[in-house]
Amino acid sequence: MNRITGWLERIRGGSSDTDKAAAAPDDLHLAAAILLIEAARLDGTFDEAEERTTRRVLAEKFALTEEETSALVELADSRQQHVVEISTFTRAIKEGFPSERRVEVIEMLWEVVLADGELHAYEANLLRRIGGLIYVSDRENGEARQRVVERLKGRGDSAVGGSD
Numbered sequence: 684m685n686r687i688t689g690w691l692e693r694i695r696g697g698s699s700d701t702d703k704a705a706a707a708p709d710d711l712h713l714a715a716a717i718l719l720i721e722a723a724r725l726d727g728t729f730d731e732a733e734e735r736t737t738r739r740v741l742a743e744k745f746a747l748t749e750e751e752t753s754a755l756v757e758l759a760d761s762r763q764q765h766v767v768e769i770s771t772f773t774r775a776i777k778e779g780f781p782s783e784r785r786v787e788v789i790e791m792l793w794e795v796v797l798a799d800g801e802l803h804a805y806e807a808n809l810l811r812r813i814g815g816l817i818y819v820s821d822r823e824n825g826e827a828r829q830r831v832v833e834r835l836k837g838r839g840d841s842a843v844g845g846s847d
Contacts, residue, residue, distance in 0.1 A: 702764045703763050711779045714772035715788050716759035716815060721769060726803045729760070740791040740810035773816035786816045789824055793831040 719741070723733035734756070742752045766772075776788055792813065796806040814824040 696823075703800040710775055712747070712755060713759060713762075714775040715745075715791065716741055716755050716780075717766060717772050718769060718788070719791060719795050719847075720756075720759050720775075721766060722792050722806060722809055723798075724763070725809055726799070727807045728799075728803070729797055732798040732800075733795055733837065736795050740794050741822045742785055744791060769813070770816065773813055777817045780817075782818070784821050785819050788817065788823055789814055789819050789825045790831055793828045794835075797831060797835060 699704075716737070720729065721781075723729045723737060731781065738752050738756055741747060741755060742749070747755065776785060780788065789810065792810055796802060801837045810824065811821070813819075814821065
């Protein structure tokens with residue numbers, strides 16, 4: 684738990700450009716987890732499907748054990764409740780991940796917001812905003828959404844495939 688708490692402190696406290704550019708993968712994992720939970724809660728709830736999806740995509744994309752995933756989600760959930768603005772986390776992702784990994788973060792976000800089978804206007808707006816902040820184009824964002832919708836259909840999950 685101390686290691687995870689240190690991740691957030693390094694993200695927020697890294698004052699030099701070298702500190703920010705050299706963000707450890709763990710810092711980026713926490714930033715992504717906080718954004719996922721922010722997106723999940725935007726519709727007023729963080730339901731079981733959204734939590735399950737959040738845990739799954741974090742474990743898959745970042746190759747985390749169940750224990751690491753649980754600790755990360757617990758800390759991110761706790762910290763997200765006190766987040767006033769998301770720019771600290773989007774900046775960490777923009778500076779720490781190459782372009783293709785930033786698109787993966789957008790896909791992770793789409794999986795979480797579509798996990799409950801509904802897409803709220805606030806969720807769609809947040810994903811557009813995050814995409815812009817981490818330098819993922821609207822086209823790439825739309826393509827990421829479509830890939831997620833197709834994956835969810837292939838798994839038989841309910842998903843929103845239409846427009847917002």
